[in-house]
Amino acid sequence: MSRVFAVIRREYMVRVKKRSFIVLTLLGPILIAGLYSLPILFMSFGAGDQRLAVADLSGVMGDLLRADLARNNHLVSDDPETGKGMGLGLENDRYEFLDVTQPGESVAQARARLNKELGADRFDAYLIMGDDPDAENNFIYGSHSSSALHRSVDRALTRAAINMRSQRQSLGLDAEALADLTRPVRVLPVRVDKSGKEVSSGIGQQLGAAGLAWGMGFIFYITFLVWGTAIMRGVIEEKGSRIMEVLLASITPTQFMVGKVTGIGLVALTQIVVWAACAFFGSIWGVAAVPQLAELTSGINPAMFGWFILLFLLGFAIYALLFAAVGSMCTTDQEAQQAAQPVLLLVVVSFFAMFAVQRAPDSTFAVAASIFPLSSPLVMLLRLGITDPPWWQIMLTVALMVVTILAVAWLAARIFRVGTLMYGKRATLPELWRWVRAA
Numbered sequence: 001m002s003r004v005f006a007v008i009r010r011e012y013m014v015r016v017k018k019r020s021f022i023v024l025t026l027l028g029p030i031l032i033a034g035l036y037s038l039p040i041l042f043m044s045f046g047a048g049d050q051r052l053a054v055a056d057l058s059g060v061m062g063d064l065l066r067a068d069l070a071r072n073n074h075l076v077s078d079d080p081e082t083g084k085g086m087g088l089g090l091e092n093d094r095y096e097f098l099d100v101t102q103p104g105e106s107v108a109q110a111r112a113r114l115n116k117e118l119g120a121d122r123f124d125a126y127l128i129m130g131d132d133p134d135a136e137n138n139f140i141y142g143s144h145s146s147s148a149l150h151r152s153v154d155r156a157l158t159r160a161a162i163n164m165r166s167q168r169q170s171l172g173l174d175a176e177a178l179a180d181l182t183r184p185v186r187v188l189p190v191r192v193d194k195s196g197k198e199v200s201s202g203i204g205q206q207l208g209a210a211g212l213a214w215g216m217g218f219i220f221y222i223t224f225l226v227w228g229t230a231i232m233r234g235v236i237e238e239k240g241s242r243i244m245e246v247l248l249a250s251i252t253p254t255q256f257m258v259g260k261v262t263g264i265g266l267v268a269l270t271q272i273v274v275w276a277a278c279a280f281f282g283s284i285w286g287v288a289a290v291p292q293l294a295e296l297t298s299g300i301n302p303a304m305f306g307w308f309i310l311l312f313l314l315g316f317a318i319y320a321l322l323f324a325a326v327g328s329m330c331t332t333d334q335e336a337q338q339a340a341q342p343v344l345l346l347v348v349v350s351f352f353a354m355f356a357v358q359r360a361p362d363s364t365f366a367v368a369a370s371i372f373p374l375s376s377p378l379v380m381l382l383r384l385g386i387t388d389p390p391w392w393q394i395m396l397t398v399a400l401m402v403v404t405i406l407a408v409a410w411l412a413a414r415i416f417r418v419g420t421l422m423y424g425k426r427a428t429l430p431e432l433w434r435w436v437r438a439a
Contacts, residue, residue, distance in 0.1 A: 003250065003251045003255055003259075004251075004255045004258055004259045004262075005259070006259070007251065007255070007256055007258075007259025007260060007263060008259045008262050008263040008266070009263070010259075010263065011234075011259065011260055011262075011263025011264055011267070012263045012264075012266050012267055015230075015263075015264065015267045016267055016270060021267070021271070024271075025270075025271045025274050025275070026274075028271070028274075028275050029275050029278035029279060029282065049094045049095070049096060050094070050095050050096065050124040050125060051095075051096045051098055051122075051123035051124045051125075052095040052096065052097060052098060052123065052124065052125055052126070052127060052153070053098045053100045053114060053117070053118075053122070053123040053125070053126040053127070054066075054097060054098065054099055054100065054101070054126070054127050054129070055100050055101050055102070055105070055110045055114060055126065055127070055128045055129065056099070056101045056129050057101065057105065057106075057107060057110065057128070057129060057130050057131055058129055058130065058131040058132075058133075058164065059131070060164050061129045061133070061157075061160045061161065061164055062099060062101065062129065064159075064160035064163050064164065065127075065129070065153075065156055065157060065160045066097050068156040068159050068160055069095060069097070069153070069156050072156065074094060074095060074153075074156070075094065075095055075096075075097055095153070098123055100114065100117075100123075100126070107128055107130045107137070107138070107140065110128050111128060111140055111142075114126040114128065114142060115142060118142055118143070118144070124143065124144075125141065125142060125143035125144075126141070126142045126143075127139070127140070127141050127142075127153070127157075128140040128141075128142075129157075133161040133164055133165060134165075139157065141153075208300055209300055209301065209304075209385050209386065210358070210385055210386050212300050212304060212385060213304070213381055213382045213384065213385025213386060214354070214382065214385075215279075216304070216308050216381055216385075217351070217354055217378045217381055217382055219272060219275070220311075220312060220315065220377050220378050220381070221347065221350075221351045221378065223268050223271075223272065223312075223316065224315065224316065224319045224347050224377075225344065225347055226268075227264055227265075227267070227268040227316070227320070228319045228320055228322075228323040228343070228347075229323065229340070230264060231260065231261060231264050231320050231323045231324050231327065232323040232324065232326050232327035232330075232336050232340060233327065233333065233336065234260065234264070234327070235260070235324055235327030235328055236327050236330055236331065236332070236333065236336055252417075253413070253416050253417040254413040254416070254417065256416075257321075257324050257328075257412065257413060257416045258409075260324065261317070261320040261321060261324055264320065265313070265316050265317070265320060268316065269312070269313075272312070276305075301385075303384075304381075304384060304385060307380075307381060307384050308381065310398070311376065311377045311380060311381050311401075312377065314376075314377065314398070314401040314402065314405065315376065315377025315378075315401070316377075317405045317409075318373065318374065318401065318404055318405055318408055319343065319346075319347065321405070321408045321409055321412040322343045322408060322412065323340065323343060324412055324416060325408075325411070325412035325415045325416060326339045326340045326343060328412075328415055328416040329415060346374050346375075349375070350369075350374065350375035350377075350378045350379065351378055353365075353369050353375055353378070353379055354378055354379060354382050357369060357370070357379050357382055357383060358382065358386065361382070361383050361386050361387040362387055366379065366383060367389075367393060370383050370389065370393065370397060371393060371396055371397050371400060372400075373397075373400045373401045373403075373404035374404075376397045376400070376401055377401075380394070380397050
């Protein structure tokens with residue numbers, strides 16, 4: 001065992017002292033935070049002020065649309081100081097409402113005319129409203145881009161159409177009354193466990209729990225790819241420099257493989273611990289700076305961190321052993337990249353399976369994917385964050401992962417024992433089978 005610990009110590013100390021490891025460990029939280037926040041930041045910029053040409057052939061809907069957009073702060077203001085309204089949230093697009101209606105014009109004629117004017121850049125987009133809100137192609141939106149009508153205009157147009165229909169049917173409802181009638185309801189989402197106890201209530205708490213599960217899954221995904229590949233390349237480098245022959249004179253191939261996988265696994269765990277500490281203190285600072293974030297953190301179950309460590313250790317052991325076996329049977333990086341494709345594909349497919357599990361966490365597919373050992377680390381962690389899997393499923397998942405580790409370790413050890421001293425071309429599947437049988 002002392003020789004195994006010597007390999008573990010060597011792998012750990014050599015890698016944690018590298019400048020690249022220190023930089024990536026310190027900058028990792030910033031990069032991850034940027035990955036999450038930049039899309040929201042970019043969406044908040046919106047499209048800015050846009051010149052929207054409106055051709056109202058109905059004689060009614062134009063005024064209704066303008067009033068609705070103004071009521072929801074989506075029109076450029078005439079305020080000389082600001083020049084625009086005060087929008088909140090992600091929908092801060094503003095429109096300069098340009099009335100380009102020509103009396104007696106048909107929808108087709110207005111479309112042809114506005115296409116030419118749009119091509120001359122007299123405005124950014126146009127909207128044609130016919131006189132029958134229920135007719136096909138009564139509303140036409142044109143712009144230089146292929147993007148659909150903005151949600152702010154789409155909703156305002158829908159409310160204007162409802163107002164026009166009510167006027168036609170002589171319901172006697174004004175715009176304010178219709179806005180009150182069509183105002184959407186707010187549903188309070190409540191998560192209840194198997195015992196009937198409320199685990200979380202409110203969209204903020206549920207978003208916080210789901211966001212944590214997705215963040216942990218993303219860390220799994222990156223760690224498996226980066227450090228699994230590092231194990232594979234480390235084996236190839238030592239084979240190429242003939243260091244392997246010297247090492248195997250004093251230690252068995254199996255001991256060397258276990259020491260290398262464990263040492264690099266501890267390096268990855270060290271990096272994750274540093275990131276977790278940064279996330280913890282960052283969340284404390286965030287809640288203090290923005291009290292509204294307290295709802296997000298209140299929905300987090302502390303047990304998730306324990307499950308994270310357990311599933312990470314088990315999952316990393318499985319994939320690290322697979323990558324070590326791949327590295328032992330290759331002699332160049334080019335060969336290893338091809339041979340590692342099936343292992344990399346397993347990691348990628350497991351990550352994308354999380355999207356389907358997010359929609360239906362208790363479906364047959366979700367249960368099967370969370371129990372399957374090669375996808376369990378990501379999928380089961382997500383299910384633990386957004387639902388309450390039965391204990392038998394969790395225990396079965398852990399048991400199957402332990403059995404898989406033993407099976408993969410037995411297989412990888414036999415391949416590693418022969419492959420580490422083999423040079424030349426990459427081994428074929430029949431040759432691998434012979435190695436397994438002969439070792």
